[in-house]
Amino acid sequence: MVIAQSHKQRSVLVNFENVGLSYDGVSETLRDVNMVIRDGDFRFLTGPSGAGKTSLMRMIYLAQKPSSGRLTLFGENINQLPRDQLPLMRRRIGVVFQEFRLLEHLTAFENIALPMRVQGVNQNEYAQDVTELLTWVGLGDRVNALPETLSGGEKQRVALARALVSKPDLILADEPTGNVDPIMGERIMRLLVELNRLGTAVIVATHDLTLVRRMKKNILRLKDGRLSLHGPLKDISPATRAEASSRAAGDERSALGA
Amino acid sequence: MPEAGAAGAPLMTVIAVISFLACLALAGFFFVRQAAQQWTSDLSGSITVQIVGDSPSVIDRDIAAAENVLRATSGVEEVRVYSLEQRRKLLEPWLGKGRVSDSLPVPGIIAVEVSPALRKDLSGLQMDLANRAPGARLDDHGVWNDSLSASAQTGQILAFGIFLLIMVAACAVIIYAARAGLAANKEIIDVLHLVGASDEFIAAEVQRRFFVLGLRGALMGLSLAIIVLLLSGWALQGLEPSGYFLPAIRNNSATMVWLLMVPLLICTVAAVSAKQTVMRSLSGRW
Ligand SMILES: Nc1ncnc2c1ncn2[C@@H]1O[C@H](COP(=O)(O)OP(=O)(O)OP(=O)(O)O)[C@@H](O)[C@H]1O
Ligand SMILES: [Mg+2]
Secondary structure (H helix, E strand, O other): OOOOOOOOOOOEEEEEEEEEEOOOOOOOOEEEEEEEEEOOOEEEEEOOOOOOHHHHHHHHOOOOOOOEEEEEEOOEEHHHOOHHHHHHHHOOEEEEEOOEOOOOOOOHHHHHHHHHHOOOOOHHHHHHHHHHHHHHOOOOOOOOOOHHHOOHHHHHHHHHHHHHOOOOOEEEEEOOOOOOOHHHHHHHHHHHHHHHHOOOEEEEEOOOHHHHHHHOOEEEEEEOOEEEEEOOOOOOOHHHHHHHHHHHHHHHHHHOOO | OOOOOOOHHHHHHHHHHHHHHHHHHHHHHHHHHHHHHHHHHHHHOEEEEEEOOOOHHHHHHHHHHHHHHHHHOOOEEEEEEOOHHHHHHHHHHHHOOOOOOOOOOOOEEEEEEEOHHHHHOOHHHHHHHHHHOOOEEEEOOHHHHHHHHHHHHHHHHHHHHHHHHHHHHHHHHHHHHHHHHHHHOHHHHHHHHHOOOOHHHHHHHHHHHHHHHHHHHHHHHHHHHHHHHHHHHHHHHHHOOOOOOOOOOOOOHHHHHHHHHHHHHHHHHHHHHHHHHHHHHHHOOO
């Protein structure tokens, strides 16, 4: 089911027009992708492994040029963007990479602070935000831990905090719950929903259909290199939904110390 | 940001060696220059008048005539006539002590200090001497002077050329290391870009790292060079009591100041070439 939405006053952040991507110039990983992401949108991006979810996101966070078509980011055609404009554009996008991509020689704190540092922000302006984010993701006691001493799930949470620290306009989360237990997964999703409610656009790539069902958000589905937009999935059963939401509510309360 | 990594210690060693060699080349340059200056200045104001003749009386007559001519010439600052005693002493090494007979016509010697203006044009003096004292020969040490300054010049050019070559090697090593560093730290640089770092930010981080590395390596090389120069100066001083051959090392603070510039030059070269290398190779990306 393709849905139409009313979004007259919300500005367009991302606009794909017939975008195609081919890594080798022969086979097409993505073709004819058309999609609009507006301020305040929340989208799940689903599709089987290898469908091109990461590839699609890579184009949005300016790691990969489209092979064809037109991709507009914050109103600018990225193919015509001069190189010195790329950093400014990337700073408006927070990315949780599927493989985290933390810098191994930096502590958890320094990794999270990185987006602020590269913008030349003074440490005393962001130190408190970084500490609060670390506490929120449950790593308040691992401030000075190096990534190699963190578990997969802990790294994922550091990566999430790094994506949020500069308060971006658009958050791209590639499998942000892939390495954490359901409770932490639920908390991460709640946080993303909360940020979205405050106005940030969010795209979450995930395999986790249970999660997708629960969140009741529109879905971008990738299949055979093509993208289609769908309404929220139906729950499997009311019982599952009740159980899931009560558990989530409880987690949220305990996590926030309420 | 890109860490010191494994290249840190070897690179610092290479820079230390380069700095050491550069210091030696530069010290060599100043040494040759100063030695030549000292030698030529000692010689350049001096000329010698030799008087030969068939008999001591003829020689004595010409000596007196030549002395008069010299004293009457403007630009002559000092005239020192060697006595017969002194001249005999000079001959002793060749003829043996007490073997110089009274009847032997020992040539006369007059050492003369002249002004630079007169030194440039001795033809007038030469003519006067020929007229008044036919046995007088004027020796202006010109052959000595010319060959000394020619070889000193060659030595200086050679030393400075070596210094420049060493600097070129420093540049090349830094550029190579910066490129290797970029390749080795590709993931770090990609992440920095993706979280919004500009090329300038990354280049500045790399530049800072190479500056520190260059400074530390170069200071090590400089210290080693100073130790070696002092030791060799001390050793040569023992061989040559006048200490005439090592003016550049002994009591010469100017050379030391120039040597101190070497580390500054090297770490500047390191910082600039690292930055240029990074900016150039990053601009090729998207
Ligand atoms: N850098 C690359 N170079 C060449 N081919 C690539 C590259 N990245 C991805 N691909 C190919 O593109 C296709 C899509 O990969 P992508 O990583 O986008 O899938 P995905 O949907 O994120 O998969 P997963 O769910 O497993 O993360 C795959 O066939 C993959 O082999
Ligand atoms: Mg992926």
